[in-house]
Amino acid sequence: MARDIALLTNPTSGKGLGARTAAIALPRLREAGFRVRELQGADAGEAQDLARRAVADGVESLVVVGGDGMVHLAAQVLAHTGTALGIIPSGTGNDAARALGIPRRDPQAAADVVVAGRTRTIDLAKAGPTYVVNVVSAGFDAVVNERANDMRWPRGQMRYNLATVAELRTFEPIDYVLDLDGTTKRVRAMLVAVGNGPSFGGGLRITEGALLDDGRLDVVFFHPVSKPQLLRTFPKLFRGTHTSHPAYEHHRVRQVTIAARGIVAYGDGERMASLPLTVTAVPAALRVHVGPAVAETP
Secondary structure, eight states, rough: OOEEEEEEEEEETTTHHHHHHHHHHHHHHHHHEEEEEEOOSSHHHHHHHHHHHHHHTTTTTTEESHHHHHHHHHHHHTTTTOOEEEEOSSSSSHHHHHHHOOOOOHHHHHHHHHHHHHHEEEEEEEETTTEEEEEESSSSHHHHHHHHOOOOOTTTHHHHHOOOOHHHHTTOOOOEEEETEEEEEEEEESSEESSSOOOBBTOOTTTTTTOSSSSSSSEEEEEEOOOOHHHHGGGGGGGTTTGGGGTEEEEESSSEEEOOOOOOOEEEEEEEESOEEEEEEEEEEEEEEEOOOGOOOO
């Protein structure tokens, strides 16, 4: 008997890359015996409505074709439903795919992850009504995200790199008030990031060590450093070796409230809300298809 899944595509992702990627993955899914419901929303609201209808109809999995924005959209629909999330990456950062061991440059190999049927149940972060899969950013990183999202060129990680250099010219450290599981901490910092997963922005491992299924959030911040020092530290984020920097501080909590003036928080690269913002760990909230390296062990 054919198994029903939904394939939700962002056709405008990467100037049409999403549609081209879906066209490569779709035959592999059908060859494996899935009955695939093809979905395309004209905008995020329509895409989310289509996804909700598919889940209500009992599809086995919702497979998204796109980047972290599509994963973020799907998480709002799939949290606590038991319907599995599959990912065929075609976005700029693809940090969710990276964390889940899904091939990021081979749509057929990504489809094979869905076909293999390996799943794992992971936590989510929640801020207000919004679920976040990977990282909530609230500082220099969020300001960079604001600029990068307004840029149309280049694609990929270089967009974030250029936005970082541009923002460094005028950026000043921020005064924060943090509530970490009931403990108040006042800090002046370059950024505050809250990680359910380890990376954002195309592999920047800002919350290095964060685990997707430990029931905790990893809160990190950088105390003020000079701009040249921040630039020298930036490449270390790709390796996760910035954790040894003396300006780096890390806390593991169930809930954090972040307050600061004039800062808009981002979650999974999507604009969320102005601070203050409370972020809470939501254990075992989302079932996901994963690559063999991170598959759930019996």
